[in-house]
Every structure is written in C-alpha cells, then in structure tokens.
Amino acid sequence: MIDISKLKELALSESGLIFDPTTGTIYTSNSIGLLILSALREGKEDLEIRNLILNDYDVGELTAERDLYDFYNQLRGSGMVQDA
C-alpha cells in the first residue's frame, strides 16, 4: 500500500508536466507515467492500474507489473508517494 496524499497536491498537465506548488519542483513524465499517476490519484488499486496499462500498451502482464513497481520506486524516491 502506498500513501498518495502528497500526490493529490500536485498539478498534472496533459503534456506530462508535474508541478509541486509547495516546493516549486517540476517533474516531467511520459504518457504511461501520466496514466499511472492519474490512476493513483483516482484511488485505483495496483491490479486495476496494471490492466489499464495492458489495455493501452502492447506489453505482457509481467512487464507491465515490473514497470509499474519500478515507477512506484521512482515516485517514492522523489517523495511523491510514501509507504502507508
């Protein structure tokens, strides 16, 4: 489980720009990153997010899961999410 309260404070743009209004930090993300961030903010579970990736991208289940958890680690590293 991850805590997404910080993520909800961020401004996401359709172009993949992520802005933290409290620190001024700007991140950029590709379209799949944006899809995951949007899904997390909507409160979707890991399995639902993995299925969204499978629907939109031509990858297998294992790759989708691995990439999803890699991305979670990036989000933890940047402080956008925390372990609950």
Place this chain on the structure above:
Amino acid sequence: MIFITNCAEAGWSKMLNIGITGLNAGDSPAPGVPVVRCLTEHPDWSGKISGMVYDALESGGLDRKLVSSVYLLPYPKAGREALLERISYVHKREALDVIIPNLDAELPNFISIREELADMGIRMFIPADEQFKRRSKVNLGKLAAEIGINTPKTRLVTDSSCIDVRQDELPAMVKGLFYDAMMAYTLEEVRHHVHKIASMWGYPVLIQQFIEGEEYNAALIGDGKGNMMAVAGMKKLVFTDKGKGWACVSIFNEGLNELAEQVVSALAWPGAMEVEAIKSKKDGKFYLIELNPRFPAWIYLAKAAGMNLPHLYLQLALGKEITEKMEYRSGVVFTNYTTNLITDLDRISTLFTNGEVEYYAKAV
C-alpha cells in the same frame, strides 16, 4: 489574503509622482524596473515615475517608456546631507508624492532623512534605523535566536588577519555586508573570497555555514504593526552564475509563509522585504539565510501571480485603506530575457553633465 482599495472610491484621483531607485536592469538586475512595471500596469494607476539613478548608464533610467524624468543621486557614501539636498532639488522640480528606495546600500541614508522628507510631503514606507539593523546579516543570528527560528552559524571577519575557519567547517558561504555571496570549498578559497569581497564592498565580510538544501524566497509587505499584509513565495528554476534567479516559479509554501510572518511580527516591519531561506536536506527545517529590506528583483512574478505588492506598498505609503482581496496563484513562471534599448548619446551626456533628463514635458 489581503485587500486592496478602489482608488476612485477612495478619492485617489490625483496624478501621483513616484520616485524610484534601483533602475539598473543588467545581468544582475535591481528591483526598480519591475517595481515600476507593477505600479504602472495596475488598472488604477494614474501618475508618472521619476527615475533616480547613481550612474547615467543605469539602463532602466534610459527607458523613456518607464520613466518621465531621471535624476542622478549622490552615491551613498556621500552621506545623508548630500542625499537630502539632492532630493530637495528633485522635489522642487517634480513634487514627489512617494519615494520607493530599492537598494540595500542607500537605505541607511533614506532612513536618516525620512523625517525631513515627510515634512516636505514625501512619503516612504521604510523601517526605522533599529529595525533595519536588527535584520542585517551581522545581527541575523541574534534575531533568529530571539524569535526561535533556525539560521546558519555566521561569523564576522573585520580584517584579513581574523579568518579563523576550520577545515571541518567547509564548505562555507562568504558574503559581503550588502552584496555578493561566494561558496568556498577550501581554506584557500575562503581567504580568496574574503579579500575579493572586501576589496569590492569593504569589511565586515561574513562567513556563513553552508546548509545543503533547496532555496526558497518570499516577498512580503509588513504594515509596521507586526502584521504581514501579503506574501508571495518563489522558487528559482534557472540560476545565473551569481546564484540569482534567471527563471522562477511562484509557489505557496506554508512553512515559508510562517517563517516570513514570524520575522514581520518580531520586527514590526513596515514596507517591503525579501526573505531568503533554505530548507535543509538533512533535517527538513527552514534556515533563514537573509532578510533583504526591499522588494526583490523578481517582484514582477508576484504581480503576475496575483499579488501586486508594489501597488499595495504605494497605498500603505499614502495611508489608504486596504479593502480589496488579492489571491496568489502557484505555478506561474517568469524568465528574464535580455533585449537592446536604444537611446541618444545626447541624453546620456545631459544626464552626466546636468544630472537630470526630462523625457516628457507633461506627465504620461
């Protein structure tokens, strides 16, 4: 949340004449030009700007779209009497309503002649001498201790024989009393930077503990009674080689705003101030780095993000009631860019020789 009055309702229909200093707009710009833009771009603006420069080549003073006239001022080291005499002359020509000083080094002289200027009918909204000194780099540690906030350890170097930094205290920031800051990684660099800054700005030079973290800045207006009337936060996105913000973004950070409010309350600060702080990577706390007694050069960003602080300053200086609400937006970006200003050599030589230039016969 702050409030702004409606000028027409407040009976503020008079054409104002505002004296503005700090008009250099080079690679390390002073706040004067953005302050003028904030004032004159406000929908209720009615008046003209008299530029006050220390050098005939201060670029903002050469821009006839910004200023109606320009006057040379004596350098601060000439002292209060020279400044008072010069301002008295300018006032006879221009009938100034308000002066907004925008440079650290000139403020002690302006503070010392504030009563004489008030008697002439010229208003300023600046601190008293004691308030000005309490926030100086020299006294920052004492102020921080009094109000319970963090600041890096700072020591004063009054001559080159008393540089007593230890290897384990490096890296450190070496700073001039009014201007300049350089990072030193070795003892040799500390000595070099001290000599360099002292040769430019004189002693004392300050050696400040380096706090690793992210820098945050806030521009604010205090009402002089301990209340913060408005605050605008900023984070630098692109830095110049001097560490100035070339591109910046507006932010809303409660920790930064609370720090600013504590300072304003403790000093009962009147007028403009810039708070510079670093959020430590090590402990996550804010460390107060500097309190600049004026608007910052990035003040146009605050206006673009919804907080026209120079306009608010003007109203407070004029004793107007503040009633209208302003709201600050985060995520507004500004970037400096350089351009070319064309002017006549005659204009510069007239300013050199006569000490003044009038661009327009009438106010614009």
